[in-house]
Amino acid sequence: MIESSETGTNDASRTESSRRGFLLRAGILLNALAVAAFAIPIASYLLGPLRRSVFLKWISLGPVGAFPENQTRLAIYTNPFRQPWDGTTAEIPCWVRRLNGNTFQVFAINCSHLGCPVRWFPESELFMCPCHGGTFHADGERASGPPPRSLYQYPYKVESGELWVKAGEMPVMRLPKA
Amino acid sequence: MTKLKAVQRAIIEWMRLRLSSPQPPNNAPYRVPRSAVSWGYVFGSATFVVLLLEVVTGLCLALVYSPSADNAWQSLLYLNYQQPLGWYLRALHYWGSNFLLALMVIHLVQVFVLGAYKYPRELTWIGGVLLLLLTLAMALTGEVLRFDQEAYWDLAIGFALAGRTPIIGGYLVHFLMGGPIIAGATLARMFTMHVLLLPAAILALTGLHLLLVYRLGISEWPMPGRLVRRETYLSNYRTTLDREGEPLIPNGLRKDLIFAALIVLGLIVTAAVMGPKGPNGAPNPSIIQTRPHPDFFFLWMEALMGLLPAWLDTPFALIVLPILLIGLFALPLISPTGERHILRRPLSMVIAIIVFAVLITTTWLGTYDPWSPDMNAWSATPIPIAYLKGRTALELQGAILIQAKQCRNCHSLGGSGGMRGPELDTTATRLTRNELIRQILQGGGNMPGYGKALRPAEVDAIVAFLMTMHPANEPPARSSARPAETGG
Numbered sequence: 001m002i003e004s005s006e007t008g009t010n011d012a013s014r015t016e017s018s019r020r021g022f023l024l025r026a027g028i029l030l031n032a033l034a035v036a037a038f039a040i041p042i043a044s045y046l047l048g049p050l051r052r053s054v055f056l057k058w059i060s061l062g063p064v065g066a067f068p069e070n071q072t073r074l075a076i077y078t079n080p081f082r083q084p085w086d087g088t089t090a091e092i093p094c095w096v097r098r099l100n101g102n103t104f105q106v107f108a109i110n111c112s113h114l115g116c117p118v119r120w121f122p123e124s125e126l127f128m129c130p131c132h133g134g135t136f137h138a139d140g141e142r143a144s145g146p147p148p149r150s151l152y153q154y155p156y157k158v159e160s161g162e163l164w165v166k167a168g169e170m171p172v173m174r175l176p177k178a
Numbered sequence: 179m180t181k182l183k184a185v186q187r188a189i190i191e192w193m194r195l196r197l198s199s200p201q202p203p204n205n206a207p208y209r210v211p212r213s214a215v216s217w218g219y220v221f222g223s224a225t226f227v228v229l230l231l232e233v234v235t236g237l238c239l240a241l242v243y244s245p246s247a248d249n250a251w252q253s254l255l256y257l258n259y260q261q262p263l264g265w266y267l268r269a270l271h272y273w274g275s276n277f278l279l280a281l282m283v284i285h286l287v288q289v290f291v292l293g294a295y296k297y298p299r300e301l302t303w304i305g306g307v308l309l310l311l312l313t314l315a316m317a318l319t320g321e322v323l324r325f326d327q328e329a330y331w332d333l334a335i336g337f338a339l340a341g342r343t344p345i346i347g348g349y350l351v352h353f354l355m356g357g358p359i360i361a362g363a364t365l366a367r368m369f370t371m372h373v374l375l376l377p378a379a380i381l382a383l384t385g386l387h388l389l390l391v392y393r394l395g396i397s398e399w400p401m402p403g404r405l406v407r408r409e410t411y412l413s414n415y416r417t418t419l420d421r422e423g424e425p426l427i428p429n430g431l432r433k434d435l436i437f438a439a440l441i442v443l444g445l446i447v448t449a450a451v452m453g454p455k456g457p458n459g460a461p462n463p464s465i466i467q468t469r470p471h472p473d474f475f476f477l478w479m480e481a482l483m484g485l486l487p488a489w490l491d492t493p494f495a496l497i498v499l500p501i502l503l504i505g506l507f508a509l510p511l512i513s514p515t516g517e518r519h520i521l522r523r524p525l526s527m528v529i530a531i532i533v534f535a536v537l538i539t540t541t542w543l544g545t546y547d548p549w550s551p552d553m554n555a556w557s558a559t560p561i562p563i564a565y566l567k568g569r570t571a572l573e574l575q576g577a578i579l580i581q582a583k584q585c586r587n588c589h590s591l592g593g594s595g596g597m598r599g600p601e602l603d604t605t606a607t608r609l610t611r612n613e614l615i616r617q618i619l620q621g622g623g624n625m626p627g628y629g630k631a632l633r634p635a636e637v638d639a640i641v642a643f644l645m646t647m648h649p650a651n652e653p654p655a656r657s658s659a660r661p662a663e664t665g666g
Contacts, residue, residue, distance in 0.1 A: 050349050055358030076464045079359050086361040087248025088462035089330065109466060114483060115338030116331060117466035119553060124583045125631040130469045131335070132484045133551045133588060133598040135626040143626030146488035169358030170334070172341025174348035 055081050055169040060162045061106075067098040067163065072120045072138065075106075080168050094154065095120055095127070096163065097138065104163060107140050108152035108171045115172065118151065127151065148173075186427065208392075209423030210430040211415075213399030218292070220437035221285040222391075227438040228278045228445065229384065235271040236373065243323070245369035247362040247461070250325035254457045268454035270445065272324075275317055277445050279475050282310050290509075290530060293518030294397040296406045300510035302390040305383050307507050312380050314475065319372035321473050325365055326457035331470035333360050334463075339483075342492045360463075395419070396430075400518035407515060469550060477544025478537050484549035485540075548597035555586040555595040562592035569646060576643025579636055583628065599625055605647045606654035613655075614641045 044051075057080040067073055075096045082090035095107040095118070107127070109117045116131035126143060127136040134145035141150045152171035157164050169175060190208065242261055244253035257264035286306065289295055295303035318336075322329045337360070341351045356363030398418055424430055455473075459465060472480050483491050505512075513526075520527055552559070561577050569577070580586065580602070588598035595601075600608075609617065618637055621627035632640070648654045 047353065049352045049355070049357050049363070055352075074464075074466070079361070081358050083362050085246050085248050087246075088460060088464075089247050089361045089364075090359070091462055091464040092359065093464040093466055109463070110334060110338065113338070113488075115334035116470065117463070117468060119466060121556075121584050123556075123631075124628065126584070126626055128551055128553065128584070128587060130550060130553050132549050133596075133624060137626070137630070144621055144624050145626075146484075146491065148488060170337065170351075170355070170360065172338050172347065172351050174341050174343070174345075175351060 056166045057081075057168050058157070058164045058166055059168070060164050061094075061096060062163065063161055064098075064102070064158055064163050065161075067096050067104070069098050069100050072097040072122065074120070077165070077167065092167070093117070094165065094167070095151075097140075102158045104156050104158075105140060106154040106156050106163075106165045108154065108167075110152065110171055111147060112142070112149045112151055112173075113145070113147040115170070190427070207425040207427065209419050210396045210426050211398035211418050212422040212424050214396040215424050215430050215433065216399065217433055217437070218288060218399075219396065220434050221281055221288050223434040224438045224441045225278065225281040225285050226384065226388070227442060228274055228281060229380070231442065231445070232271065232274045232278055233377070233381075235267050235274060236377070238267050239271055240373055245323070245365060247325065247365045250323070250365060251457055251460050254324065254326070258454060258457075265454050266449060269449035269452065271320075272455045273449045273452060274445055275320060276474060277441065277448075279313060279317060281441070282313060286310060287530075287534075290526070291520045292397065293400050293406075293520070293523065295510040296516070296518060297408055297411055297510075297514045299390070299394055299397060300514055302387060302394065303510045304507055305387045305390065309380060309383050309387065311503070312376055312383070316372060316376050316380070317473060317475055319368045319376065322365070322368040323372055324456050325461050327459035327461055327465065327468050328456070328470050330360060330461040330463055331468055332472055333364065335470065339492075339495055343496060397518075400520075402517070402519040402522050404518070405516055406518060467553075469553065471544075471547070474541070478540040480547070481540035481544040481549075484547065485543070546597075550596075551587040551598050552596040553587055555590075556581055556584040559586055559594045565591065565647070569643070572639050573643045573646055576639035576641070579632075579640050580643060583631065583636075583640075585640075588625070599623075602644065602647055604649065604652075605644045607648045607652055608655060609644075610655050610657050611641060611645060612657065614644055 059077045059080055061075045061077055067075075073096050074093055076091055076093050079086075079090040079092050093109045095109065097105040097107070099105070107118075111118050111129040111131065111134055113129060113132055113134045116129050118127040118129045118134075118136065120127050125138045127138075127140075129135070129145070129147070132146050134147040135143040136147070136151050137143050140153060142148075154165040154167045156166070187207070239257070242253065242257055242264065244250055254268070257268055259265070289303065289306070322333060337351045337355060340354060341347045343350055352358065354364075354367070355361075356367050395415060398415070459468065471477075482494060486494055513523075517523055561581060566574060566577060580589075580591075585602075586595040588596040590597060590601045591603060593601075605614070615637060617625065618632065618640060619627060619629040628637075645654055
């Protein structure tokens with residue numbers, strides 16, 4: 001009798017503790033669910049800029065005639081991915097070198113060293129970077145200084161008398177990824 | 179007077195009850211070691227005061243500033259020229275940030291030299307280093323909120339550096355920029371960091387820092403031979419307090435009060451006299467006539483990027499710098515006990531001297547950046563007339579070419595022009611005619627080869643001019659393989 005009553009209490013406490021354990025586990029599980037439901041949309045909101053892996057579009061730089069042969073000229077385009085509140089930051093410059101006819105080279109303005117705007121000097125036929133003195137030849141090949149590679153180039157095409165470049169993102173060492 | 183003291187005591191008691199550990203209650207005033215009542219201990223409190231000023235001026239600026247890429251710049255001009263005292267608030271905030279960082283660095287050096295980071299104050303040090311990093315991040319994002327041409331290109335440099343990170347570089351840059359280019363989303367991100375995330379973290383950590391200082395007490399002045407031991411430090415400290423403690427209020431605060439007030443007055447005068455920084459040109463990347471410089475506390479970084487060999491700059495920024503920072507964090511964990519006096523810590527002293535020698539030298543170099551070409555020297559800096567007198571027509575033609583071919587952008591003459599390459603004033607004493615021709619055509623070192631851009635006659639003219647570049651009493655260099663020319 002005493003024994004059975006003892007077993008009875010043990011059973012009761014066991015069910016009690018298993019119920020408490022269940023509630024605790026259910027609570028943890030529910031909170032994990034709630035955290036996930038809360039955090040996943042926020043994380044994908046924050047990672048929004050990464051959802052699109054390549055920001056490149058064909059952009060017209062104007063009629064081919066604006067670029068004399070054997071010369072390098074500055075051209076400015078409005079970034080195709082601009083927002084109205086971007087202001088002047090969407091006005092992106094690039095260097096257009098027309099060799100002859102429809103053969104071009106279009107260079108990004110950003111030095112391949114640390115992104116400063118390179119300047120073209122027709123007298124010495126060099127691009128010079130104002131930051132750390134990197135220089136590039138007319139064809140964009142590295143001439144001297146710290147740049148680790150040649151100037152970044154945009155793909156181009158000539159269509160209906162206009163020069164088009166495929167651009168839209170600021171080039172850095174690991175970009176464009178395509 | 180006694181009433182005032184009673185109120186004071188009541189306030190202190192109220193704070194004590196809530197802040198101190200529930201150890202034996204004790205009605206004595208909060209005490210600090212007598213040796214800590216010193217002019218060497220005034221920097222932490224002054225840092226805190228300037229931090230509060232930054233919060234106040236920052237709040238004021240946020241009431242007017244427009245954190246939008248299309249008119250942030252205009253709102254800065256509005257602050258400078260139209261909003262009453264807007265220029266002064268901008269000046270206070272800018273110069274305050276410089277004062278804050280300067281005081282923080284001095285405070286860090288003070289704690290390092292006095293060995294005050296050792297047991298039991300390790301966490302105080304680690305929190306302090308984190309505060310320094312967060313404040314540097316504030317300086318960096320604050321520089322971007324001054325959304326001008328320089329801010330734009332400083333961002334471009336930062337992202338170019340981030341874009342070198344292996345594998346994730348591209349994603350990292352897009353995440354940081356909030357899109358494919360530096361634009362509205364980039365400024366919004368920097369604004370969120372500067373006015374929400376970083377200040378919250380800084381204020382929370384400052385609270386922790388002060389709480390730890392309060393709980394652990396202010397460290398006593400170090401004595402050679404008095405070692406920090408885990409077993410005895412706390413009881414020794416308590417004995418010191420009992421034997422020669424001074425009440426924090428007012429004895430422990432006198433010097434702090436005077437120093438902090440002088441700092442605040444100095445800041446006010448500096449801001450009023452120097453005025454706000456910038457903004458310079460509009461943040462329009464299509465205006466490429468620019469030479470971006472970071473603010474003062476990042477000049478050392480710019481100098482290292484400019485001076486390190488090209489193959490070293492990425493490893494330095496992504497590997498060496500993080501390791502040095504981890505070392506700074508871990509300092510109290512590396513040497514938590516032992517000697518506190520700087521003369522008994524020779525290794526610490528040597529490392530600190532090397533680090534500061536590098537920081538000071540590179541910052542000084544950063545103020546005149548000799549590694550940057552002077553992009554206007556070729557058209558704006560003429561050759562000194564003395565170098566043109568009595569020269570032949572060919573030599574003069576060479577002088578014209580040296581100007582026209584942008585040589586001066588990197589080479590100085592008569593002390594003006596770029597400093598990227600060697601000065602040309604004494605070139606003839608260093609290179610022979612053949613060496614000069616080779617160097618001009620093929621380049622080398624940091625010089626591009628001009629073989630494609632110069633005709634042979636032009637090279638002749640340039641070399642003829644450069645051969646005159648030697649002092650009157652020192653003949654030009656000649657090849658030792660040839661006999662000396664006589665009468666020439």
